[in-house]
Amino acid sequence: MTTALTAGSAIEELGPPGVRGICFSCDSITSMDVAEETALKAGADATWYSVGILADDQELALRCAEFCRRHGLHTLFHPLDLDICGTDPLDGRLLRALGERAAELDSPWLNIDLAMWVRRGETLLESLVPMPLVDEAVDWAVDRIKHAQDVIGRPLTIENAPYPFVVGDGDILTLMTRIAERADCLMTIDLGHLYGLRVQQGRPAVLPGDDAVAWDRVVEAHMSGTFVRRFEGGVRLVDDKHDWPVSDEVWELADTLLPRAPHLRSVMAEAEGMTAAELSDSVRRFARRASHWWGER
Ligand SMILES: [Fe+2]
Secondary structure, eight states, X not given: OOOOOOSHHHHHTSSSTTOOEEEEOOOTTTOHHHHHHHHHHXXXXXXXXXXXXXXXXXXXXXXXXXXHHHHTOEEEEOOSOOOTTSSSOOOHHHHHHHHHHHHHHTOSSXXXXXXXOEETTEEOGGGOEEOOSSTHHHHHXXXXXXXXXXXXXXXXXXXXXXXXXXXXXXXXXXXXXXXXXXXXXXXXXXXXXXXXXXXXXXXXXXOGGGGGSOGGXXXXXXXXXXXXXXXXXXXXXXXXXXXXXOOHHHHHHHHHHGGGXXXXXXXXEOXXXXXXXXXXXXXXXXXXXXXXXXXXX
16 A cells, blocks of 8 residues: 655655665666776766666566665666556556565666656556646546556556646646646656756746745656757757757756655656766766755755
8 A cells, every 4th residue: 555655754654764865877778888998987976777668578687686786776666667657557467466566676766757758558668658747647647656656566656757848727737746746656856858848838946836845745857968059040959869968957956846855765867868977977966966955954
């Protein structure tokens, strides 16, 4: 059954007690050699490793778990086929498999972007369809998250997806807060996605309504490079780029928002496509900034 998360102390007790620090990701399916080299180079600056795999890939889950044990890293599971906002019915067999992978990885929660991940049985991977920014999406997501948490047996942390295109004019953090409070789940703020979406919507990166976000549910944050192009007529194209360095605007957004999250446990350098040298530099840069996000509370 789902853990009741409404009390701050219940959130604090999730996962390895007291552990907080920098996480890194790379392509777990193709680039475990990059992960190995990064773990060695980053040393104690890295605390978590994010495993992005499919529900049925037990072999890779076990390999990633062994990798984390060997390097003293804690694991966070980011499934690639948990269709939390899609239109296909949720697949009970797949949900049970996700629960088994999470147990093998000993991941305290499962991170999932609010998006359609599967369409008519086909995993979309690099072509996610983000949740429409409309009130009706809240009911849809809440029911699916509750069901997924009940079958998986671990909490979900819902992430604001990338928005290369936008449907609806709601605010993502307001919608996420309503979903998280009703589904009793955790939250992940992807600062690159947030910055990109708000640019796309023609809004400031920080809004007054951000004060009302359920910051006590935020356990993860993600940061990566951001790609912004402006065309004639005011049309913008915005997306995140995991193989680019984090932009100054996204660093500033992190510095403004992350100190509001009292239970933040992991800030992830997302880095699919980077070399181990680039990724370990990025992890070290994150670690130097971590005291600002956590230290002085
Ligand atoms: Fe992310």
